[in-house]
Amino acid sequence: MAAVMQHASAYLERFSSLQAGRDSEPNWLRERRELAMERFLRMGVPTPRDEEYKYTDLRALSDGRFLLSPDEPGGHARPAHLAGQRIAAACGDSLAVAGPAPPGIRVMSLSEALVRGEPRLEDRLASIASIERHALCALNTALFEDGVVIVAEAGADSREPLHLEFGPGRVARLARVLIIAERSSRVTVVETYSGLGEYWRNAVTEIHVSENARVDHVRAQLESPQAFHTGVVQAGQERDSRMSSFSLSFGARVARNDIGTRLDGTGCDCSLDGLYAVRGHQLVDHHTGIDHAMPHCHSHQLYKGVLDGNARGVFNGKIFVRRDAQKTDAVQSNKNLLLSDSAEVNTKPQLEIDANDVRCTHGATIGQLDADAAFYLRSRGIGEAEARKLLTYAFATDALARVGVASLRERFEGLLLDRFAPEAA
């Protein structure tokens, strides 16, 4: 194995010790892990020299210390539970799947799925998210110890969210999720990430949405303020399928999310939406990618950000429209509210269009609280801090409206209001 990166030894050591204990893993997975490790060692942890990480400095992560070291003592808080049925929790060195799953839905740990010989695992696991493009996805593939597999059987319809909670501990640091929605099924999955102290979580979720199926995916990043969070969510969609992704990013010192879908059949619909709210010296970076490979597909993106203090935000939205993808309808919008003079946002739409009969629109705004609106509220007796909170909430409300599950949306509203409550402002 050609290791060219610096600090390779710590990663290699972990990898070798894990591979030694993986006799029971099928060959295809062992081979994918070998390949992934090789890719990671060749690319290393991205640096700001890489155009894709221009504003997001991950150099503190390069030696792997925050990923591979054990948790700080006392760091074993329970992961946050938001709403819906708690179905799997990863905490400490293990992962627990708590039943019973709704009818037509199979939920199991990855290790169990491998032992059981769950069909289609070989087709989907470590094959939807690209280890070629994402060094950190490759790292997760090489090192993950366990994960969650959710299979919605053909025709199953489950709208109550299944809740996956990732807390502290070595298994959850390298969270891995695979969601397979079979033909004409529907499933809703919520992932929560939270912890205490300084650590690095590097998570990967892969989603396969079969013909006419629907997956609603919500991701709540509520990591500790000292944490680093890197995450990849990648979906592949067959014809007439629907996928929605909502990314809530409130926590972590540095958070980088890569969220994408490939529309591989005609008549697909996807929405990638999100809300980030950061303050202090937090940095939150979303890179989205929608690959319109086939005609008559619709994509919608609304990302909103609230930034206070010296916080920084990054949004990069790529839309590819391939030559065959005629009649594509793609809408992208990123709007930011700066609550202080020293907060900063870098936002960039990136459209590559090779078809000629398409509709693609994009827009980005960066603004401050409307002084006229604030005065109007105050002139009616509402205090300054309360007015600011109300206007911040009002700004975020159309993004939050994209969360289909009402109980979850209410929790998120509460979290947002707490975050910009007068005491915190």
Next chain:
Amino acid sequence: MLRISNLHASVDGKRILRGIDLDVEAGTVHAVMGPNGSGKSTLAAVLAGRDGYSVDAGSVTFRGQDLLDMDPEIRAREGLFLAFQYPVEIPGVSMMYFLREAVNSIRRYRGLTELAAGDFIRLARQKIKPLGIDPGMLKRAVNEGFSGGEKKRCEVFQMSVLEPCLGILDETDSGLDIDALKVVSEGVNGLRGPDRAFVVITHYQRLLRYIVPDYVHVLANGRIAQSGDRTLALDLERHGYRWIEERSTALAAAGA
């Protein structure tokens, strides 16, 4: 109730108010008229505490306290209400939530218990009816997508819910058709009483047929150029503002 003495104010270094004196007693209605640019809206903005206006000299006391020293929300809680010339649209905040928050902010300040949601809805429905506003408006975002007339009616509705002791109406009549004007005026007249006063700022005498003032003041070049009873308004209707402006310019030139 309100005493304005020698008030000077400027915006971006430009002097707009050049020595306003005005006493408003409880139970009275004062109309402030004047041509465009005379300082009418600046006076309203300074009284309500809008940012961007600097008071260069003079004082304003409101119910015995220094008004200019108070934040805008404190002025409101003390009982001052400004009906905006251009009410602000606030997408994402419902009228209901906004107004209940306002009512309860004021009640908390006065040491009263907050109104529960149900009690507030009953109050709002009772106050909205005479103004001919569709109660569905309460569920809509504040002023968002309202027509000009709806916005003005909504200002008067808010005033009737908040029950201030001093209402300042900044060109609430501008752009209203005669039916809307009647409704708005009836709303204001319904609030008149011995403990409440109004300063009605208007460009048009027409309003004063419906809200009959006790006093009329004409503002020109940042000063009150003429005061009188409602017959002054009729003179202005007949002769326009020109004679007053000319007189005020002449007075200023003479150093008065």
